[in-house]
Amino acid sequence: MLNKKYRDEAVLLKKEKIPETPKIVAWEAPSNIALIKYWGKKGNQLPLAPSLSMTLSNSNTRTEIHFKKAEGENGTISFLFNGEPDHPFVKKVKKYIHRIEPYFPFLKDMDLYIISRNTFPHSAGLASSASAMSSLALCICSIETMINKEEFSKERFFQKASYIARLGSGSASRSVYGNFVEWGRHTFGADEFAYPSSVKIHNTINFIHDSILIIASEEKSVSSSKGHSLMKHHPYKEARIKQATENLDKIRKALREGDFESFAETTENEALSLHALMLSSKPGYILLKDQTILAIEKIRNQRKKNKTKITFTLDAGPNVHVLYPLSDKDKARDFIEKELKIHCENGKIIHDFIGAGPERVDKNNDS
Numbered sequence: 001m002l003n004k005k006y007r008d009e010a011v012l013l014k015k016e017k018i019p020e021t022p023k024i025v026a027w028e029a030p031s032n033i034a035l036i037k038y039w040g041k042k043g044n045q046l047p048l049a050p051s052l053s054m055t056l057s058n059s060n061t062r063t064e065i066h067f068k069k070a071e072g073e074n075g076t077i078s079f080l081f082n083g084e085p086d087h088p089f090v091k092k093v094k095k096y097i098h099r100i101e102p103y104f105p106f107l108k109d110m111d112l113y114i115i116s117r118n119t120f121p122h123s124a125g126l127a128s129s130a131s132a133m134s135s136l137a138l139c140i141c142s143i144e145t146m147i148n149k150e151e152f153s154k155e156r157f158f159q160k161a162s163y164i165a166r167l168g169s170g171s172a173s174r175s176v177y178g179n180f181v182e183w184g185r186h187t188f189g190a191d192e193f194a195y196p197s198s199v200k201i202h203n204t205i206n207f208i209h210d211s212i213l214i215i216a217s218e219e220k221s222v223s224s225s226k227g228h229s230l231m232k233h234h235p236y237k238e239a240r241i242k243q244a245t246e247n248l249d250k251i252r253k254a255l256r257e258g259d260f261e262s263f264a265e266t267t268e269n270e271a272l273s274l275h276a277l278m279l280s281s282k283p284g285y286i287l288l289k290d291q292t293i294l295a296i297e298k299i300r301n302q303r304k305k306n307k308t309k310i311t312f313t314l315d316a317g318p319n320v321h322v323l324y325p326l327s328d329k330d331k332a333r334d335f336i337e338k339e340l341k342i343h344c345e346n347g348k349i350i351h352d353f354i355g356a357g358p359e360r361v362d363k364n365n366d367s
């Protein structure tokens, strides 16, 4: 079941390392875009406030782990990320695997050969930690079920995968599910793992598209981890917790009732508030670019004047996620092409849409 690219990389890794008959597990997990933003943490990677995201379809990471019992006392980890053994992510993942050993004691004496690759271009300026960490967590949870021959319920399997993904990257906890996903204690729910949103989405808002305007693909000057940590003593910390909680209620209502105007207002308020928190951190910083602002103004104008169901959100960076439902796809795509493309670096846009969530892609597909 390995596709050619992965067979080639397995051969590369095998040259010195992969033994003849290891077992294989592979998952493909998508990225997600938060509409209600997780910003700031407490305790062990727990969110300050609840968040809600939309899982994407095309922006995926495929992770494959070949594993076997180590011959010596301690297991080893070999890892290729996007074909590179020395990618900065490799160090992070090795540290992460040691951190989750208490949850998976068998990992200590296993040899793991990990091959991970994004399906979106590495230089697109898109965060890949959500898809990368969730595909890795899903693989490790599948190894656990194979080794222990334990029958987990589907619900428990994904809950554990979400919990484990969270320890690698908060937003990754949401990528183990499809469609709309929530994370963080509210009137219900949990901080430790994400869960599929229970909101029944109105069919006029269903099937949301996300065209990502790549305004700048360079690495961000301030990482999200740094941003989260600046929330600890942020003067607006308490106000932010209240705002996220209220906005979650508002967006749930808008999704349920098919109220696009309220959906757009809440989504944009969240995106701009996220950047306002960065601006007002100590020290404050700016990740927005002039082209981000120009694109945002045009999108708002298009909704108000031309009545297109179109809105935007922002991640912790300058790229703009343009959101529109299927009903307005043609109008929105035409507008993006004619009016927004000029704001993108080399005209780069990635078209994506809401997706069904991760998929196990090895032949032992029994989870």
Ligand code: PMV
Binding pocket: 033, 034, 036, 037, 038, 039, 051, 127, 129, 169, 170, 171, 172, 224, 225, 228, 274, 315, 316
């Ligand atoms: O998961 P992290 O630690 O990379 O933080 C993600 C933060 C945002 O993308 C800005 C918001 C979110 O909820 O995904």
